[in-house]
Amino acid sequence: MYSTGAVENRLFVYEVVGLSQKGVTNDSVNPIRRSGSVFFTVPYRRMNQEMRRIIRMGGQIVSIKPLNGDTPLQVTANQLTGNSPASAQPQSTEKTNGKVMTQAKAKNTDIPVNIYRPNKPFIGKCIENYPLVAEGGLGIVQHLTFDLSEGDLRYIEGQSIGIVPPGTDANGKPQKLRLYSIASTRHGDHKDDKTVSLCVRQLEYKHPESGETVYGVCSTFLCNLGIGDDVAITGPVGKEMLLPEEEDATIIMLATGTGIAPFRAYLWRMFKEQHEDYKFKGLAWLIFGIPYTANILYKDDLEQLAAEYPDNFRLTYAISREEKNAEGGRMYIQHRVAEHAQELWDKMQSPKTHTYMCGLKGMEDGIEEALGSIAAQNGIAWPDFVKQMKKEHRWHVETY
Numbered sequence: 279m280y281s282t283g284a285v286e287n288r289l290f291v292y293e294v295v296g297l298s299q300k301g302v303t304n305d306s307v308n309p310i311r312r313s314g315s316v317f318f319t320v321p322y323r324r325m326n327q328e329m330r331r332i333i334r335m336g337g338q339i340v341s342i343k344p345l346n347g348d349t350p351l352q353v354t355a356n357q358l359t360g361n362s363p364a365s366a367q368p369q370s371t372e373k374t375n376g377k378v379m380t381q382a383k384a385k386n387t388d389i390p391v392n393i394y395r396p397n398k399p400f401i402g403k404c405i406e407n408y409p410l411v412a413e414g415g416l417g418i419v420q421h422l423t424f425d426l427s428e429g430d431l432r433y434i435e436g437q438s439i440g441i442v443p444p445g446t447d448a449n450g451k452p453q454k455l456r457l458y459s460i461a462s463t464r465h466g467d468h469k470d471d472k473t474v475s476l477c478v479r480q481l482e483y484k485h486p487e488s489g490e491t492v493y494g495v496c497s498t499f500l501c502n503l504g505i506g507d508d509v510a511i512t513g514p515v516g517k518e519m520l521l522p523e524e525e526d527a528t529i530i531m532l533a534t535g536t537g538i539a540p541f542r543a544y545l546w547r548m549f550k551e552q553h554e555d556y557k558f559k560g561l562a563w564l565i566f567g568i569p570y571t572a573n574i575l576y577k578d579d580l581e582q583l584a585a586e587y588p589d590n591f592r593l594t595y596a597i598s599r600e601e602k603n604a605e606g607g608r609m610y611i612q613h614r615v616a617e618h619a620q621e622l623w624d625k626m627q628s629p630k631t632h633t634y635m636c637g638l639k640g641m642e643d644g645i646e647e648a649l650g651s652i653a654a655q656n657g658i659a660w661p662d663f664v665k666q667m668k669k670e671h672r673w674h675v676e677t678y
Contacts, residue, residue, distance in 0.1 A: 293340040294332055326432070327471050336554065390432050390514055396455050399442055399510040400429040402474075404503040406467075410477065415572030418480040419536060420501045421461070424509055427472040431511065434464045435543040436519035436674075439474060440512035443496040455512055456496040459519075459539040459636065459676065463547040474511075476500070477539040477575060519634060519674050521547070526560045528631040530622060532645060534567040534611055537637025538575050540676070549583050549591065560630070563592040565618075567611030567641065569599045594618070611637075612644025619652040626663075632672045639677040 325342075332339060394400040406423035433439065440455035447453055458476045466473035480501045481494025503509065519540050521529070531541040541564055548558035568574050574595065584593040594614060595601075601609035604617075615622065625631045635645065650660030667673035 291343050292328065292332070293342075294337040295340055330465075330471055333554070389434065389517055389520070390437075391517075392513060392515060393431055394429070394512045396440065396442060396512050399440075399455075399512045400426070400431050401508050402426055402429070402431075402511050404505060404507045404509055405473065406475075407501075407503050407505065410575045412572035412577075414570065416569050417482065417573075418501055419573075419575060420478050420480075421475060422478060422500060422503065423462070423467055423473050423475045424511065425472060426466075426474055426511075431474070431514070432464065432471070433460055433474065433514035435460070435521055435547055436540050437514040437516040439476075439514050441476075441496055441500060442510040442512065443499040444510075445495075447495075453495060457513075457515065459537075460514070461539040461542045463543050463551060465551060469551065477536045477542065479536045516676075519636070519676050522630075522632055522671075524560070524630055525556060525558055526630060528560050528625050528628060529562045530625065530631065530633040531562065531564045532611060532615065532633070532635045532637075532641070533564065534637030534641050535573075536575070537635075537641075537677075538566060540636055541634070542576055542579075545580070545583060545591070549587055558590065561590060561592065561625075563594070563625075565594045565596065565611060565614055567596040567598065567614070567637070569597070571597060571600060610644060611641055612648050615645050616648035616651070619648055622649065623652045623656065626667070626672075629670065629672070632674065633667070634674045634676075636676045637678075642675065642677055 329339065402424035404422060405425050406421065408421055410419045410421050411417060431439075438457045438459050440457050442455045443453045445453055458478060460474055461477040462473065462475035465471050467475050478497055478500045481497045483492055484490070485492050500509070521527075521544055529544065531544070533541055545562060545564070547553075547556070548562055564580070566574065566580075571577075574580070574597075580593055583591050596609050596611045596614035598608040598610050603609045603613035607613075622633075626633060635642065646660060646664075653660040653663055664673055
């Protein structure tokens with residue numbers, strides 16, 4: 279049995295089939311081809327990352343062995359998809375009808391949580407920081423990408439990470455972490471499993487007593503990060519906003535402002551990335567509330583997806599300072615939801631429909647009022663319906 283310390287300092291050999299020689303090189307591994315297989319020498323700290331990369335390239339991992347060792351490691355089917363860490367233990371076997379059979383493990387979904395904690399955060403580096411608000415828009419919103427290549431942080435769509443800003447608070451204590459929804463897929467914007475991205479609005483408000491402009495500590499720190507600057511990251515956390523596994527699900531997304539972040543991750547996974555194990559065939563409908571057209575975050579990408587996948591992606595805006603609702607007032611997201619209430623209600627009757635809400639907390643009451651009205655018309659109390667959807671894990675809310 280291998281001790282943890284011993285394993286961390288060892289190298290392991292992956293035997294992979296199904297890859298061509300072209301395109302299998304990588305800085306961290308040494309591929310060797312013989313007898314139709316490709317053999318990779320992989321350091322322990324990169325084992326899971328290499329699993330995911332190999333699977334994405336269409337390869338199949340035949341075995342994993344310690345370098346200079348003959349006993350294969352125990353690797354489940356879930357681990358061979360890169361979703362679960364490999365066990366650095368010898369593979370156990372049992373005899374069945376005279377044949378040696380590998381013991382199977384029960385299938386489980388691996389959701390990473392708190393890989394890094396506030397008392398020992400991962401120190402990443404900022405590699406991208408660019409504005410998302412066009413000229414004439416309101417406020418400052420930045421898209422930031424951090425390099426994770428020197429650590430073990432991994433995550434899935436719908437989760438959040440914590441950011442610990444430098445310095446101390448008014449009481450002289452270290453700053454506390456702030457949570458931000460992740461805006462990238464598990465593979466990162468560069469599709470190499472080495473980055474995580476955020477969508478951050480700089481908090482700005484007037485002090486109620488002095489009238490002075492106050493800027494948020496963490497959001498200001500992030501929005502002003504330079505390329506190469508360090509950032510302390512914790513997490514990931516969160517299981518409330520995860521996507522369902524069904525590829526034919528209906529995903530209703532209700533967002534305001536930077537609440538678009540997790541939905542960007544969903545849509546990029548559904549449409550911008552190509553996966554052997556996930557091919558979205560359902561309907562994704564985003565209703566997005568913003569003050570001005572210039573504030574439509576990721577506008578070009580969203581509209582391109584809507585044009586390329588008209589049968590699978592529907593995009594609806596509620597632009598409050600430019601559009602009017604039925605009563606002649608500003609068009610907020612709840613008014614757009616009310617316009618489509620019957621259609622939304624009909625879709626929610628399906629067990630394959632999941633509804634997600636992310637953004638300012640104030641959006642909840644208006645949206646629930648709009649949907650509650652159509653529920654009442656159908657003889658159903660909206661709170662009871664929400665309770666049932668929550669029980670079925672089909673109602674997901676993350677507001678702030």
